[in-house]
Amino acid sequence: MERFLHKTKDFLNSYYYPILIVATALITHTFSIEPFGIAVYGITVAFGFILCEDLRFFITPIITFILMFSQKSVKSGIFYKTPYIVAIVIFAVYLVTIMVLHFVIHKKSSDFKGFYKSKLFWGFVALCGAYLLNGFFNFDEYTFGNIAFALVMIISTGVIFFLFRTGLPDAGDTKKYLFFVLYLISIMATLQFFLSFIYQIELVNGEIVKESVMFGWGMWNNMGGLLAFLLPSHFYFACTAKRFGFLFYGSGLVSYLAIVLSLSRSSLLISTLIIGVCAIVCCFAGCNKKINRIITVGIIAVGIIGIIVLWSKISNILGDYLSRGFDDNGRFDIYRRGIENFLNHPVFGGGFSSAKAQEYEFAIFMPDRYHNTFVQLLGTCGIVGLLAYLFHRFQTVVLMWKKRSIFTLFSALCIASLLLTSMLDNHFFNIYPTFIYAIILAVIDKCEANYSSPLNAESK
Numbered sequence: 001m002e003r004f005l006h007k008t009k010d011f012l013n014s015y016y017y018p019i020l021i022v023a024t025a026l027i028t029h030t031f032s033i034e035p036f037g038i039a040v041y042g043i044t045v046a047f048g049f050i051l052c053e054d055l056r057f058f059i060t061p062i063i064t065f066i067l068m069f070s071q072k073s074v075k076s077g078i079f080y081k082t083p084y085i086v087a088i089v090i091f092a093v094y095l096v097t098i099m100v101l102h103f104v105i106h107k108k109s110s111d112f113k114g115f116y117k118s119k120l121f122w123g124f125v126a127l128c129g130a131y132l133l134n135g136f137f138n139f140d141e142y143t144f145g146n147i148a149f150a151l152v153m154i155i156s157t158g159v160i161f162f163l164f165r166t167g168l169p170d171a172g173d174t175k176k177y178l179f180f181v182l183y184l185i186s187i188m189a190t191l192q193f194f195l196s197f198i199y200q201i202e203l204v205n206g207e208i209v210k211e212s213v214m215f216g217w218g219m220w221n222n223m224g225g226l227l228a229f230l231l232p233s234h235f236y237f238a239c240t241a242k243r244f245g246f247l248f249y250g251s252g253l254v255s256y257l258a259i260v261l262s263l264s265r266s267s268l269l270i271s272t273l274i275i276g277v278c279a280i281v282c283c284f285a286g287c288n289k290k291i292n293r294i295i296t297v298g299i300i301a302v303g304i305i306g307i308i309v310l311w312s313k314i315s316n317i318l319g320d321y322l323s324r325g326f327d328d329n330g331r332f333d334i335y336r337r338g339i340e341n342f343l344n345h346p347v348f349g350g351g352f353s354s355a356k357a358q359e360y361e362f363a364i365f366m367p368d369r370y371h372n373t374f375v376q377l378l379g380t381c382g383i384v385g386l387l388a389y390l391f392h393r394f395q396t397v398v399l400m401w402k403k404r405s406i407f408t409l410f411s412a413l414c415i416a417s418l419l420l421t422s423m424l425d426n427h428f429f430n431i432y433p434t435f436i437y438a439i440i441l442a443v444i445d446k447c448e449a450n451y452s453s454p455l456n457a458e459s460k
Helices: 002-013 016-031 034-051 056-068 071-075 082-105 121-132 144-167 174-199 220-240 245-261 265-284 289-309 311-317 319-324 331-344 373-402 406-421 432-447
Strands: none
Touching: 002 016, 002 034, 002 056, 016 034, 016 056, 016 174, 034 056, 034 082, 056 144, 056 174, 056 432, 082 144, 121 144, 121 373, 144 432, 174 220, 174 245, 174 406, 174 432, 220 245, 220 265, 220 406, 220 432, 245 265, 245 289, 265 289, 265 406, 289 311, 331 373, 373 406, 373 432, 406 432
16 A cells, blocks of 8 residues: 555656646547546545645646536536536535645645745735725625635635645756646647537638637637647747757647637737747757757748748638738727726726626626726726736736746746737636646746846756
């Protein structure tokens, strides 16, 4: 028994466990077998909390859990039925219980002082406090949804950050491990997208039907946004891997292709900027500069020739982009409603439930949102919310500048992708992207001790 537990602990701390979890999420999503996925997650996470001294193993399950749910299962409405709601509540209680048990068992290896010594502590406190105060003076329209969504956002940002800031080791290969996990999740999401052409995404006269690009955890904008968010993880390894770095460059191009085909204009715009920066960094930093320069020049040449020769087919497949062009798709009207809400409730905003960006709700458990981080904060949390966010953002920028390295640079590119796409969409308020956001910041704050690494060296 002792040998079994030792082997299990080694497996959970290894690079094989994230592969198992990501493969489970992909299989579960593809075949709509959520009970199987939940069972694998529940059993392995229980062993992890009890056996492992730190929470490194927990990074992959907490990020990928929502990504396993398929459109077929969600559309059936089965998750809104009483048995499944009860099961979800029981699973949540179970998760919290074994998490508390972990900190009791492994309290000596947990960095509880890091909870308040973090360089980002007061920024997260301010942001979470602003979330709680949303709509404070707007009592006539105040609803339970205000506090409920505020608590969800606090958990997905502040609680997740401090959980991993406390529970992650500050030595070893935690930084590389994090990017390995992000890379695997990007590959998984890319495969989810391409596999969905078999059973979900429709083509009419060779053109992708945008409305059919749906997944259990989101739609075209969500897929495009997630892939854009994780795109730099490919180029981190293209820049730092001492062997076969060109393979990671290639997988990054495939992921970018998936972003293009997702028909998310905001994701395409920002990911094009991000992949350009990543390519430049790979050409002038890290340990694969020569091969990366050759690949970059070759891709540019092939891309130009391919567009010229195959333009008729490309334009047919991507007809949605060409037909919409620079149309704002109602965004300006949405922003106007948000600003009006702010002007009516300037201090603490109208509250999360007051957002009426469109004529429909995105989901029954989430309020409507304004498709822009600043407008969202002003309209729902007022000037208090915006100032809290700017203070938090100031602290993150200072932290990254002081702890600059190749790891921090690519982490910053991931976060920049999230923040920039969130200027045209709801990604920063979609819950699961902020799980990744908070974990990245926790790893930078906890593990990146090299304050002046030159960018022409591999991140330590």
